[in-house]
Amino acid sequence: MRLPLLVANAGLCAGVIFSAIPAYGAARSNSVFLSVTAHGGTTLKAVFMQCPSSTEGHPYGEAACAAIDAVDGDLDRLPSRPRRGCAEKGSVTATMDGVWQNRSIGWQKTFPNVCELYAQTGTIFRF
Numbered sequence: 001m002r003l004p005l006l007v008a009n010a011g012l013c014a015g016v017i018f019s020a021i022p023a024y025g026a027a028r029s030n031s032v033f034l035s036v037t038a039h040g041g042t043t044l045k046a047v048f049m050q051c052p053s054s055t056e057g058h059p060y061g062e063a064a065c066a067a068i069d070a071v072d073g074d075l076d077r078l079p080s081r082p083r084r085g086c087a088e089k090g091s092v093t094a095t096m097d098g099v100w101q102n103r104s105i106g107w108q109k110t111f112p113n114v115c116e117l118y119a120q121t122g123t124i125f126r127f
Contacts, residue, residue: 032068032098032105034058036117036125039091047127060123067122073100075107078121086115094125 035046047057051068055061071077075096093110094117111117117125 029099029102030065030069032073032096032100034064034125034127035095036114037093037095039093044092045127058127060126063123064126067124068096068100073103073105075109075121075124078124081119081122083116083119086113088113088115090114092117094121096124 030051031049032051033046033048036044038044049055049058049061049065051065052062055065058064067078068075091110091112092114093108096105096107098105109120111120
């Protein structure tokens with residue numbers, strides 16, 4: 001009779017302990033791989049960021065993480081910015097893949113030139 005009671009108490013204690021873990025373990029994973037490729041598929045530049053802790057490969061890492069966070073990983077929701085004239089020629093494709101708030105995200109868009117890319121994405125692809 002004592003063994004079932006002991007097992008029941010152990011189960012109850014484990015349930016109480018493990019119910020507290022999700023609150024602590026709810027830290028959200030935010031890591032993205034960003035790349036810019038030229039027309040034809042040549043990679044011009046690429047960087048991996050884990051926000052907010054590991055942004056050393058990106059000169060504007062903190063700002064880029066904040067911008068991605070502001071739109072919850074959906075770069076189509078970025079506010080449009082006015083663009084200035086640009087002497088750069090050649091289309092570029094920007095790609096973002098990763099995990100944001102524990103869900104897979106992916107985004108890709110082609111821009112007429114790098115100036116338009118920067119105007120539409122702010123600091124995110126300025127690395």
